Amino acid sequence: MSEWWRGRFLVVGMLTLSLALVGPVAADEEAGRALAQAVYDRPDGDDAVTRGRMVLGGEGRRERVRESYEYRLDGDDGESWNLIRFTHPANIADTGLLVHNRPDDASDQWLFLPAAQRVRRISSENRGGSFVQSELWFEDLEDREPHEDTHRLLGEDHYQGVEVKLLASVPVDPDNSVYSKRLSWVHPDTLIPLRIDFYQSGEEPVKRLTVDRIERIQGYWTVMRSTMADLRRGRETTLEVEEVVYDQGLPRDLFTSRALSDPTLERDYRP
Numbered sequence: 431m432s433e434w435w436r437g438r439f440l441v442v443g444m445l446t447l448s449l450a451l452v453g454p455v456a457a458d459e460e461a462g463r464a465l466a467q468a469v470y471d472r473p474d475g476d477d478a479v480t481r482g483r484m485v486l487g488g489e490g491r492r493e494r495v496r497e498s499y500e501y502r503l504d505g506d507d508g509e510s511w512n513l514i515r516f517t518h519p520a521n522i523a524d525t526g527l528l529v530h531n532r533p534d535d536a537s538d539q540w541l542f543l544p545a546a547q548r549v550r551r552i553s554s555e556n557r558g559g560s561f562v563q564s565e566l567w568f569e570d571l572e573d574r575e576p577h578e579d580t581h582r583l584l585g586e587d588h589y590q591g592v593e594v595k596l597l598a599s600v601p602v603d604p605d606n607s608v609y610s611k612r613l614s615w616v617h618p619d620t621l622i623p624l625r626i627d628f629y630q631s632g633e634e635p636v637k638r639l640t641v642d643r644i645e646r647i648q649g650y651w652t653v654m655r656s657t658m659a660d661l662r663r664g665r666e667t668t669l670e671v672e673e674v675v676y677d678q679g680l681p682r683d684l685f686t687s688r689a690l691s692d693p694t695l696e697r698d699y700r701p
Contacts, residue, residue: 462581465597465616470576472621474650475676477503479699482672486564488665496522496562499700503680508533510573511685515693522562528690531573539568542690549687558608564667565637565658569608578606589615589624597623620644620651636662648676675701 484496497518504510512529516522524544531537539552552559557569579599587596594615601607608630615625622644627635643655652674659666678699689695 458583459581461583462597462599463576465583465595466576466579466581466599469597469614469616469621469623472651474652475504475648477501477678477680478674478676479678479680479701480671480674481701483670484562484564485668485670486665487668488660489663491665495519499696501680501684501696501699503682503685505682508575511682512571512573513685513690513696514571515696516562524693525562526690526693527561527571528685528687529571529573530685533575537572539571540687540690547691549691565660565665566667567608570658574607578602579612584613587615592617592624594618594624622651622653634661636660647674650676673701 478501480500480502482498482500484498485493486496487493495518496516498514498516501513501515502510508531510531512527512531514527514529516525524542526542528540528542529537530539541550541552542548543550552568557572558567560566561568561571579601582598584596584598587594594617597614597616599612599614600610604610609628610631611629613627613629613635614623616623622641623639624641626639628637628639630636638659638661639656640659641653641656643653645652645654652671654671655668657666657668680699683689684696684699
């Protein structure tokens with residue numbers, strides 16, 4: 431065989447091998463995108479009001495309990511709003527956070543501090559900052575859309591005796607997230623991630639979200655207890671839902687700067 435034919439066979443062989451390798455990767459990416467979209471589109475009502483507790487604990491920290499209400503309203507075309515209002519203890523009562531999620535890859539956040547009687551906008555540079563000294567960062571409170579990340583289905587796994595799908599998500603724009611990667615253990619029946627590992631450029635996760643209990647309320651699968659852990663400092667924040675009501679028909683004007691600074695406007699909607 432001539433050197434020319436040997437070269438041709440070598441090129442064809444390498445191309446065939448490359449196609450064989452690219453095919454499964456492309457399929458995994460398509461499956462990953464579909465799963466991420468399904469998780470995002472999981473039915474959870476047009477609106478919801480949640481009464482719950484935030485428990486701060488872990489290494490080197492005295493346990494602290496905070497009580498709050500959370501209000502959520504979904505709009506059209508990917509727009510949504512969240513309002514978190516603390517009611518206890520006294521030193522944090524009436525503190526509120528308003529989040530406006532928009533379909534253009536951006537979220538706006540405003541924090542109301544009752545002691546100063548002012549509303550302060552949270553800058554994008556502070557997305558990795560701690561929310562009221564918890565293990566939740568401001569970015570964790572945003573509603574991240576699937577197209578902001580590339581997704582890949584890594585296969586199936588078992589988590590706490592349940593079969594799950596392992597999903598890897600990496601920001602399309604590295605400047606659009608404080609995380610370099612997220613790994614999610616997604617329960618295929620409820621479409622709830624039972625565990626999410628958060629990475630920041632290293633090989634080991636820096637934070638971990640685990641779902642401890644879910645219930646079906648008004649036909650919607652609802653996370654009733656979850657924990658966000660800071661794996662570097664050994665601290666954790668547990669979120670417990672005590673009551674939730676869906677589809678009350680919350681008004682849009684409940685999610686404004688004026689409503690954020692006036693807790694009396696939302697009290698009629700509390701469960």
